Amino acid sequence: MLQFTSVSKTYGEGPLSVKALRSIDFSVTPGEFIAITGPSGCGKSTLLHLASGLDLPSAGQVVIDGKATSDRSDDELTLMRRNRIGLIFQSFNLIPTLTALENVVLPATLSGRPFSAIASNGKRLLERVGLAARFSHYPDQLSGGEAQRVAIARALMMDPLLLLADEPTGNLDSASGLEIIALLEEFSEETVHADGVKLSRSTLIVTHDEAIASRAPRRVRLKDGQIL
Amino acid sequence: MVVLSLTLGVAIFVSSFESVLAAESAIARTANATQSTAEWTVSYGNFVGIPEKVADELGAIKGSETVPILEASAVTETQHARNFLIYGVDPQRASHQNHLSQVSVADFGAIASLAETPDGILLTQKFAASESVRAGGLLSLDTGKGLRKFRVAGLISDPRANHLASGAFGIALLSTAQRLVGQPGLVDRIEVSGVSRAQIQNICPTCQIERPGKLGSAAQDALGRIHSLLGVSVLALLVGLLLIYNTVQVSVLDRMKDIAILRAVGATRFQILFLLLSEWLAVGAASSVFGILLGSGMAGLLVEYTRRTVNTMVPLMADAKVEVTPVLIGVSMIIGVGTALAAALVPVAAAARVRPLEILRPYAYRRARSFVPAAVVGFLLFCLGNYGITNLHASIEWGLVMVAVEFLSVALIFPQIVIWLGRILRKQMVSRASFGPFLALDGLLKAPHRTAFTIMTFGCSLMMTVATESLVDGFRKSTGTWMSVAFPFDISVMGNDISASVYGTQVLPQKLTPELAKVPGISGAYSVRKLFTSFRGQDVMAIGVDLEPYLLARREKNMKMWPTELADPEALRSFREGTGVFLSDNFSELFQIQPGESIQMQTPSGPKTFRVLGKTDDYSWPHGAFIIGLKELQTSWKDDVISYVDLVVAPGQSLAEVKTRVQHAAKKNQMAFAFDRQEIRDVTDSVLEQTVSMANIQAIIAILIGVLGVINAIWIGVVNRQREIGLWRAIGVTRWQVVRIVLSEGIYIGFAAALIGVVGGLYGGWVPLRSFSYDITGYRYPLVVPWPQVGMVVFLAFGLGIAAGIFPARMAGKTPVLEAIACE
């Protein structure tokens, strides 16, 4: 599903360069739920960015769906993110001028699907994250936890194979944080229909919250750009 | 980029104002320079010399100043026969009152030195250059008394002379001129100062005594035309301000993050303000200086263009120079720097007001404020402006104020319209799940006022072309109808070359009409006299028509009666007797006189009252014309010359051949130019064309600024949405989709601008421009939709709208995703 082969990432050049990741080997098999932990600056976000194709490795290969990200064009990477990957950030996940429902269905409309066909799906997802009463609220009318749940619903809109979340609970109190994690766990158990094949969804969560990390079946610890 | 935009912003209004002011002062200067300062002009009338000794007698009166002047027309014996004026002056008399005469463009020393050259003449530099004659050379002139040779004694150094009669004149000693023109002892007029009318009448009872007109009607006309361009300057100022304001706001917003961090690390508000102010003071000042320089350069080009266009109508504008006055520099600097500072302060002040927490909130989406109250005020203002324009026939200045009010009102209404439209469109788009267009629209709706202003500037610049063209087309249509209804002639012979100057006043002798009537192929001929006379303090045009041959010509052409009232025998009799006249529609409108009423005219033979038999469309003169029997005109106005001989070509004859014969017959004795209908049409059309192109040049500049404004606005939108665009990209919006979204912002702006351009242009051409023109000329035009211009405006709006989006779209497409989402 996702394969890191001696992946390094260096930011900048010369004496000021930062080695964010140092020759990482790491793979994710379908159905896995992985928590990535480590001290600040150890390269967690970098790893996730490489996994989503938002950034490319300086050395080594990140292979998703059988093809290295460095071999894909920008458009391919974008379509891959749209169709295969659900992305959740710590904050600012939503388009401020779109309602919750519109935010959720946005990725589907980008592929030109008619609203009528996707609206019910979007509503169903919002109901599943517990926001049945918030369809037409704007992001500034939602609490941080609610906004994050909308972001999860949107991430799931395209039925992604890979769910990537970078500290999705970072801005939330621990109670709402746990709710979010519970949701992510719930969704991670689904199977995804991709190209007629049934696959299990893989989930990667970056967190520095021990309580959350300890719930994950698999845990990856990073330090100084290396896996411990 | 910022400095460039600011520079352009300043340059646009500097150039616009400077060019108008330069053109205006040039016209005024030339008109003054070539204007006699004499109190009276004394003559025996046209074609009749007045004895030189009358000047001696007048000069004997204590305190009087007199300059006798001989003025004779001639034709050059050069490759192209050109009209040439010979002025004969007496240096003895001109010595102490040199300034009296128009001829004063030549300095006294030069005139005095003419005595050293037998048959000497002074020429203008322009004429000498174009005919390649130089001092000491010979100039052959057909003076009507045969070929005469003048020796070029020198050139007139004053460049203004080049613009008097297009430079085609020369100054000779009075005695020389009298001899060579064959008018011994006679002059054409005597310019007099320091005596009363009664004293002159005492000495010369049969003399015509006139006040030399101040600024001629033609000059007035040109000035009016130039004045109308001031409206464009106001628009240019608004556009320039908007451009500066937007540009500065973008770059300040762009740097908001730095400012926030500065604040966070402990810079006081004052320190930040100081930093910003000094920075924008420097940028503003530098750009204003560049802008003034660039603007002056542009003004130079504009003036050159205007000079050419105006000069073909009236050879009035001296070498107009763009004068960069300290006042203009000061005002421009203040405007440039002030706007830059204001634009920088607004976002900073807004940011300062917001609590830090609020800036940190991820979704600071404040839904558009309501602009309804502003829109209501705007609507009321619009009604007021509209009422003012259509109903208060006050001065042009008031008209301009009213137009400004209209502009302001639209500016007030528009943001709300943008919001409403946006809401409707949003519903449409979202229900169709077209988020691409929605996101584009969204970018525009985040700042409705900015969007509104941008659209307005762009739209108004486009509007200008439609408005002028609509007016001009209306004019063309109505004059076209008039020309085909009113005139039965095929060929018209006149004393001046209309292709060089439309409002010439050269005249023809009456005897020319019977001579030309005898030309083979001519079946009808009638005389027309057009002269200016004063009516209620205005120069109106009297059109004297030789009725019987005119009616014959009409009959021959199978034309209906014109003016239609002549079909009534009663009216016909009154017109024939000279007791009744017809008014042009604009005369009737301007002076509020209706058929059936009477008008009283001050004529050289005393006050005369005429009955108004009817009114008719007639576009001869923008200040009003009346049609009167030629005989009555000649008696009352003591006039014995004619302005045109209109000829009808017999059926079956070749127009070209007959015209050539007419030209030869007419040229034999005096200056005369024959034109057929088509040529006259072409000349009037080309004058209109020039007026339009003058307005269009300004429109092009305005459109350019408008486009810059659009680029600017879209750019701000992109800069403000960096983070959001990063998010789009992260969740699967492709680069090309981003580009398309931003490009469609340009399309929306283009669409709205096209709407304003077309609707506003038609409105502008229909209401304010038409009403201005009505106030000034009394002409009423039909509303003509200039389809080519409408098409062009739509095309330009969309084309330029998309083009304006390209640069910001490329920028948006290249948004570095990670950096964009990383910025908190």
Ligand SMILES: Nc1ncnc2c1ncn2[C@@H]1O[C@H](COP(=O)(O)OP(=O)(O)OP(=O)(O)O)[C@@H](O)[C@H]1O
């Ligand atoms: N764009 C960049 N340019 C230069 N250095 C960068 C860049 N992004 C990250 N780094 C550096 O790479 C290292 C890893 O960064 P990363 O964001 O992956 O850390 P992290 O583990 O997510 O930390 P945190 O828990 O604080 O979010 C850090 O030392 C950081 O300074």
Ligand SMILES: [Mg+2]
């Ligand atoms: Mg991180």
